[in-house]
Amino acid sequence: MSTSLNYKSFSKEQQTMDNLEKQLICPICLEMFTKPVVILPCQHNLCRKCASDIFQASNPYLPTRGGTTVASGGRFRCPSCRHEVVLDRHGVYGLQRNLLVENIIDIYKQESTR
Ligand SMILES: [Zn+2]
Numbered sequence: 001m002s003t004s005l006n007y008k009s010f011s012k013e014q015q016t017m018d019n020l021e022k023q024l025i026c027p028i029c030l031e032m033f034t035k036p037v038v039i040l041p042c043q044h045n046l047c048r049k050c051a052s053d054i055f056q057a058s059n060p061y062l063p064t065r066g067g068t069t070v071a072s073g074g075r076f077r078c079p080s081c082r083h084e085v086v087l088d089r090h091g092v093y094g095l096q097r098n099l100l101v102e103n104i105i106d107i108y109k110q111e112s113t114r
């Protein structure tokens with residue numbers, strides 16, 4: 001059992017916000033998700049840009065045009081749980097947007113700048 005020494009000095013509200021913030025951090029860029037956020041089949045989230053980055057890194061043979069992968073399908077592993085994500089010809093644009101997470105980030109940012 002190793003909890004940080006500062007742990008107890010956080011208020012309950014602060015802990016909640018910290019935990020919430022962790023849920024909103026992209027495992028790729030380690031920043032809060034940038035819109036638009038995509039949801040993977042395993043329910044993990046990624047910035048679309050980051051999803052596109054690892055998708056291209058995992059599929060280097062795919063032709064690109066102007067830095068954008070020409071849609072032709074492919075696969076990559078979820079950086080959070082290693083679940084294999086198979087994309088159709090729409091690539092990362094075929095992934096569903098997570099509007100809930102986008103809205104939470106909006107609210108969170110408004111709260112933290114107040
Ligand atoms: Zn990201």
Ligand SMILES: [Zn+2]
Nearest residue numbers: 042044078081
């Ligand atoms: Zn996952």
